[in-house]
Amino acid sequence: MIEQKNVKLQIWDTAGQESFRSITRSYYRGACGALLVYDVTRRETFTHLQTWLEDARANANNAIVIMLIGNKCDLEAKRQVSREEGESFAKRNNLVFMETSAKTAQNVDDAFMRTATMIYENVQKGELDSAVVSGGQMSAVAAPKPKPRAGDSEGCAC
Numbered sequence: 290m291i292e293q294k295n296v297k298l299q300i301w302d303t304a305g306q307e308s309f310r311s312i313t314r315s316y317y318r319g320a321c322g323a324l325l326v327y328d329v330t331r332r333e334t335f336t337h338l339q340t341w342l343e344d345a346r347a348n349a350n351n352a353i354v355i356m357l358i359g360n361k362c363d364l365e366a367k368r369q370v371s372r373e374e375g376e377s378f379a380k381r382n383n384l385v386f387m388e389t390s391a392k393t394a395q396n397v398d399d400a401f402m403r404t405a406t407m408i409y410e411n412v413q414k415g416e417l418d419s420a421v422v423s424g425g426q427m428s429a430v431a432a433p434k435p436k437p438r439a440g441d442s443e444g445c446a447c
Contacts, residue, residue, distance in 0.1 A: 291402075291405060291406050291409045292409070294409075296405050296409060298401065298405055301316050303316060310344070313344065314344060314348045315348075317344065317345055317348035317349040317353075318348055318349065320345075320349050320350070320353060321350065321352075321353060321354065321408045321411070321412075321417055322353060322354040322355070322356070322404045322405070322407070322408050323345045323349065323353060323354070323355045323356070324355075324356050324358055324400065324404065325338055325341055325342060325345070325355060325356070325357050325358065325384070326358045326360050327357075327358070327359055327360065327370065327375075328359075328360055328361050329359045329360065329361050329362055329364070329368050329369065329370045329375075329388065330361050330364050330367040330368060330369055330370075331369060332369040332370055335359075335369075335370045335374070335375075335378075338357070338378065342355070342382060342384075350417065352411050352416040352417040354385070354404055354407040354408050354411065355382075355384050355385070356384065356385040356386070356387065356400060356403065356404050357375060357378060357379045357382075357384040357385065357386045357387075358386075358387055358388070358389050358400055359372065359375040359386075359387075359388040359389070360388075360389050360390065360391055361390060361391070361392070362388040362389060362390050362395065362396075363390035363392055363393050363395065364390075372388060375388065385403065385404075385407065387399065387400050387403070
């Protein structure tokens with residue numbers, strides 16, 4: 290609920306796989322928001338962010354809300370990407386930044402609420418065409434979601 294109004298989000302998880310890239314681009318066209326998720330314990334997921342960000346910006350509405358999320362922040366001992374690196378990337382690219390843990394649910398609800406609130410505010414300010422927000426539903430794309438490594442027991446508990 291945002292400003293006493295029910296808001297419904299449609300979320301597509303694109304899995305971050307190269308084989309689905311052409312399909313992913315079509316999802317961006319109607320999206321009001323995107324969550325770019327990387328795994329803080331796997332540097333390669335962080336290094337691919339620029340490509341996914343360029344895809345989002347090239348194929349989505351100019352007013353799209355893009356949030357950068359560093360996931361698995363509960364695995365501090367295995368961290369390969371510092372919080373500061375994530376914050377710096379977000380700042381350079383004008384993104385909102387948060388770290389989450391899908392396993393413990395730390396900041397997960399906050400990430401979605403913050404994204405939804407920012408989309409809602411863009412609609413209210415006229416920066417996002419209300420026709421794009423069809424049927425009262427705001428579309429968001431979650432991309433990329435890192436593929437789990439073989440034998441990785443620290444996966445998402447959701």
